[in-house]
Amino acid sequence: MPFAAPELISPRSPRVLAARRLAKRNFRGKEQLFLAEGPQAVREAAVHRAHGPATLVELFATVEAAERYADIIGEARNAGARVHLADETVIADISTTVTPQGIVGVCRFLDTPFEDILEARPRLVAVLAHVRDPGNAGTVLRCADAAGAEAVVLTDASVDLYNPKAVRASVGSLFHLPVAVGVPVERAVQGLKDTGVRILAADGAGDDDLDDELDKGTMGGPTAWVFGNEAWGLPEETRALADAVVRVPIHGKAESLNLATAAAVCLYASARAQRASGGCRSVTDS
16 A cells, blocks of 8 residues: 655754754754664664664654565654654655665664673673774674674773664664663773673784684683774773773784674684584684
């Protein structure tokens, strides 16, 4: 059944202005709301529940997008979200992308208290200690989700989880696993250690080699990987908190790996070790 003509045609509509302000961190913090753009993120938001209430509270879509993603519109309405059919210029005004996909959701904050993560006694955790680029933060979160991590922690020295670029880069993974935000790195490390989690700091200049750690069979237990800044890695005081500082070996001529790639290698190495019976080969073996 075709959808009606758009009801929102002016970028100066109060609803549109309120949504557009969520591109700025101070407004996100004040309203405890953020934007999720594109069908994948909005679909995940529509079926997600954060601490009780539905995560998706409002949805803007062009008529074309509403017809194409009728299932998402239905899920949004089932979640009790307000659904607005909007002109393409309105969607472009709300969107933070160069080529909007015609559908944008307004979502409640969904971060999890750090204490709840500790109580769940996770076996694999990614700690973003000094990650400043939102695209990298979202991509590492996606890698953690794919590798089967049970939680992600963003310290108070890392980027805002709800930055639109971070949300987009997570490609829906933001809605899949618990994420704690604003945790001081010392508290994050000590809290995880107190629950029996081994802390591994990922650093290109680490004393320990990831291949060696795997071959020694030391990575089968609960593990938290600490990832640092894209440009300068981890500061010495953070490295000192870890049980081991581990480098991903470079077997070819590449100078280094970017943050997201290194995070994927480390997290999958732990996932494999934890699932293995009787040991495992190095993930970097050819």
